[in-house]
Amino acid sequence: MISTKGRYAIRVMIDLAQNDDGSYVPLKDIAERQDLSKKYLEIIAKELVSGGLLTGASGKGGGYRLSRKPEKYTIGEILELMEGSLSPVACIADKKYKCNRRKKCPTLPMWQEYDKLVHDFFYGKKLSDLL
Amino acid sequence: MISTKGRYAIRVMIDLAQNDDGSYVPLKDIAERQDLSKKYLEIIAKELVSGGLLTGASGKGGGYRLSRKPEKYTIGEILELMEGSLSPVACIADKKYKCNRRKKCPTLPMWQEYDKLVHDFFYGKKLSDLL
DNA sequence: CGATTAACCCACTATGTCAATAGGTTTTTG
DNA sequence: CAAAAACCTATTGACATAGTGGGTTAATCG
Numbered sequence: 001m002i003s004t005k006g007r008y009a010i011r012v013m014i015d016l017a018q019n020d021d022g023s024y025v026p027l028k029d030i031a032e033r034q035d036l037s038k039k040y041l042e043i044i045a046k047e048l049v050s051g052g053l054l055t056g057a058s059g060k061g062g063g064y065r066l067s068r069k070p071e072k073y074t075i076g077e078i079l080e081l082m083e084g085s086l087s088p089v090a091c092i093a094d095k096k097y098k099c100n101r102r103k104k105c106p107t108l109p110m111w112q113e114y115d116k117l118v119h120d121f122f123y124g125k126k127l128s129d130l131l
Numbered sequence: 132m133i134s135t136k137g138r139y140a141i142r143v144m145i146d147l148a149q150n151d152d153g154s155y156v157p158l159k160d161i162a163e164r165q166d167l168s169k170k171y172l173e174i175i176a177k178e179l180v181s182g183g184l185l186t187g188a189s190g191k192g193g194g195y196r197l198s199r200k201p202e203k204y205t206i207g208e209i210l211e212l213m214e215g216s217l218s219p220v221a222c223i224a225d226k227k228y229k230c231n232r233r234k235k236c237p238t239l240p241m242w243q244e245y246d247k248l249v250h251d252f253f254y255g256k257k258l259s260d261l262l
Numbered sequence: 263c264g265a266t267t268a269a270c271c272c273a274c275t276a277t278g279t280c281a282a283t284a285g286g287t288t289t290t291t292g
Numbered sequence: 293c294a295a296a297a298a299c300c301t302a303t304t305g306a307c308a309t310a311g312t313g314g315g316t317t318a319a320t321c322g
Contacts, residue, residue, distance in 0.1 A: 001132070002219050004310065007238065014237055026268060035232075040311055046270070058269040059319025075241070088133050101166075106145055106261045107138065110206070117252055121245060130237045135281065157297060171282050177299070189298040190290020263322100270317070278309080288299070 006082040008036055009044050013053070013078060013127055017070040024056075024063030044082070051081040070131060076123035086122060087115050137213040139167055140175050144184070144209060144258055148201040155187075155194030175213070182212040201262060207254035217253060218246050 015030045027045060031038035045064055048054040055067045066073075080086050087093035089111045091102070102108065146161050158176060162169035176195055179185040186198045197204075211217050218224035220242045222233065233239065 001221075001224070002242075003308090007220065010238055024268090028268085037311070039313080042269080042271095043311085049269095056269060057319080058267090058317070060267045061320060062268045062318080064269085089138065090132075093132070107141055110256060110261065111133075114252060117248065121248055125241060130241065134279090155297090159297080168282065170284080173298075173300095174282085180298095187298060188290080189288070189296090191294095191296045192291060193289080193297045195298085266319100266321085268317100268319080271315085273313085273315105275312080276310090278307105280307080281305095283304075284302085286300085286302105288297100290297080291295085292293105 002079065003083060005044055006079045008034075008041065009048060009078055009082045010075065010127075010130070011036070012041060012044060012048065012064075013066070013070075013073065014130055016054070016064060016066050017127060017131055020066060024061065024065050026063035029063075047082060048078075053078065053081065070128035071126050073127035074123045075125040075127065075130070076119065076121075078127070079122055086118055088118065089115075133210065134214060136175055137210045139165075139172065140179060140209055140213045141206065141258075141261070142167070143172060143175060143179065143195075144197070144201075144204065145261055147185070147195060147197050148258060148262055151197060155192065155196050157194035160194075178213060179209075184209065184212065201259035202257050204258035205254045206256040206258065206261075207250065207252075209258070210253055217249055219249065220246075 011034050012030055015034055016025055019025055019029070019033075027038050027041050030036075031041050045054060045056065049056045049064070053067060053073065054064045056062070056064050076086065085093040091097050091099050091105075091108065092111055092115050099105070142165050143161055146165055147156055150156055150160070150164075158169050158172050161167075162172050176185060176187065180187045180195070184198060184204065185195045187193070187195050207217065216224040222228050222230050222236075222239065223242055223246050230236070
């Protein structure tokens, strides 16, 4: 399941792409347009900034702005930043996960195949595809 | 993320397929072979029975048995039974989910496309493919 | 300079799900 | 009747999710 955090992040990115007039867009505006809690979006926007996807500016006239053009973002990187990992099972998502059945696990190849499918799907989608 | 419940269920089904000699297989044996908690497997097996995927038999000489041949099961139906839904987002998974942005939601088509991808992947895999 | 507007920061919380565990009851066979 | 098994109900600890609250810092405008 994709969490609200990941989904809201995408909506924030779309909103910013659609309302880009060169200046910074305050979270208040986004929250109103998208009908989402401004407070919660703060958390999300912060993570997007620290992940390098957005640029934030404090003070009057401040807000957020895409740091690249919409076609330079993949949905995969947005989701992976917010969700931590897109991998479907612990033994793939968590590098440190230790499973001594790994070598003979009859299901592992399926999870790996699935993981690739999901990865390719989301990394193949650009933010600009959703505008 | 696929939960342990879904993954253990698949392992139980595989174990039953591999150890099918016509008689019932007690959970104790499966738990030992798979190194999983028998108590926890009880919950899983119960659901598999009520979903029609397994046949259970109480009493001495009892246990569980596949109710069809391995090639007649899809991984999708096993997972869907255990996980409730394979759908990636609430607005698709939950029929009753109400979203008044649905008509103009820019992300919905992507989720629908993703949902189909996941569905087709797991319903295209048979239990017999994992043996 | 000071008011305003905005991001930034830290803590907290309610709810729910996950992954079991515990202990007992019923069913079946030998 | 004893053993072995499924079946049933309840509970638990840990963690994640989806926020909320209250303040601090930064930047701009008059």
